[in-house]
Amino acid sequence: VTMKKIDFHLHVPKEDPTFEKYLRIMDRGRVTAALVHGVPGPGRDNAEVLRVVKAHPDRLFGSVHADLRRPVRESIALVRRYAEEGFRCVKLFPNLGFDPNAERLEPFWAAVEKLGLMCLSHCGWLANTGAFAGKRIESLLATPMYFEVPARRHPKINFIFAHFGGGWSYLETVTLLSRLPNCYADTCPGWGKWVFAERMPGVASLDFRK
Helix, strand or coil, X not given: CCCCEEEEEECCCCCCCCCHHHHHHHHHCCEEEEEEECCCCCCCCHHHHHHHHHHCCCCEEXXXXXXXXXXXXXXXXXXXXXXXXXXXXXXXXHHHCCCCCCHHHHHHHHHHHHHCCEEEECCCCCCCCHHHCCCCCCHHHCCHHHHHHHHHHCCCCCEEEHHHHCHHHHHHHHHHHHXXXXXXXXXXXXXXXXXXXXXXXXXXXXXXXX
């Protein structure tokens, strides 16, 4: 069986906003499709993601960024609107100052599950640059165990922890991946490659075929 290659963690490149260059790179690497995530700020936000996925609907798929500091009803409406546009995922940055485990977010997670979306969260360190310049950043909130409650309650949501859960918290990733079938991790550059390059304890025990 031939497995399809999918680039699971992309943002709109400032130097290639039309994705024409990146699509050629995908072709050379035989990458079938890519998931493009919104981030705060102009040029890479949800509207820009919608623009590029509409331009390349057979190769690019959208992920809506939601800031869960906002009222829950507002976040649900945002996610529902982009799901109706064909988006497949919700992108989060808990570093901005919210706890994904918080009970007040239960209606949000119920809506995400009903819409059939997955969730990819940034994990670990987040620099005060670009759209995050001047903002209060709290990296401790951006670790996998802050998703334990929604992952237990909503088994139909696939949770993906970016950068293998973010450096110091990689053992939280190992714990959740080995116990909950709806938890996954990506291995994008940074900490995602570090855990393998350094052969960190616990990683070899995981079954990545699930």
